[in-house]
């Protein structure tokens with residue numbers, strides 16, 4: 001059974017990715033900061049007949065990442081796929097943004113992606129059967145709203161780290177790609193005690209050329225595509241934008 005390791009897999013997009021890979025027959029290893037959410041996601045996969053392991057971990061901490069990867073390998077085997085999904089965003093006016101807040105966002109989003117990728121790639125390289133890494137970036141790597149500098153810098157860093165790792169890991173037959181989601185609705189994919197039915201206005205929908213807000217399932221399907229050599233074996237180092245067309249739409253105010 002192939003093994004998919006997913007960071008921040010307890011809720012939101014990460015949970016949808018975990019469910020989709022479990023449905024496709026992968027054994028799932030999740031890590032998350034939120035223990036209730038991670039336990040619940042793993043239990044739901046097992047209840048549907050799948051295999052799932054959850055370990056609490058902060059992806060910004062090397063010791064947590066190493067413990068999670070060691071446990072994954074011991075219980076399920078070497079990861080075939082790593083999805084670097086865990087991420088945080090803090091909106092703070094740039095003139096008031098502290099170095100501590102900036103560093104924490106970079107540490108989770110960018111350092112975490114580096115630490116998890118290195119820990120998984122070492123194991124994939126040692127096994128010698130290749131593998132795939134998918135990094136969840138953001139359209140905010142390429143465009144911005146005010147007050148999101150830590151987040152946009154971290155996601156731009158992930159885009160660059162993706163092509164860097166793609167080249168460095170190619171000799172080990174490890175492909176590395178990224179997905180840049182636009183607006184993905186996750187309120188209904190949270191830990192059950194906090195989940196809410198999302199409401200979208202007509203304006204929310206209409207500002208997307210495809211006529212709707214994104215769903216975590218949209219990202220999960222693309223991760224599955226990027227994980228499999230049969231569907232994406234000739235792709236490495238690439239970012240895929242999944243945003244309902246929002247970033248290619250010209251905006252003129254009448």
Ligand code: NAP
Nearest residue numbers: 008012013032033034058059085086087138181182183184
């Ligand atoms: P989410 O609903 O907040 O879920 C993220 C999960 O990751 C949470 O369970 C969170 O735990 C966990 N997490 C946070 N920091 C962590 C850490 N240091 N170590 C391990 N787990 C951690 O987020 P999401 O909206 O699904 O976003 C998932 C990814 O997609 C992120 O990288 C995000 O930047 C990216 N993205 C999302 C959107 C969107 O519109 N939703 C758009 C573009 C990109 P806590 O709740 O305890 O923090």
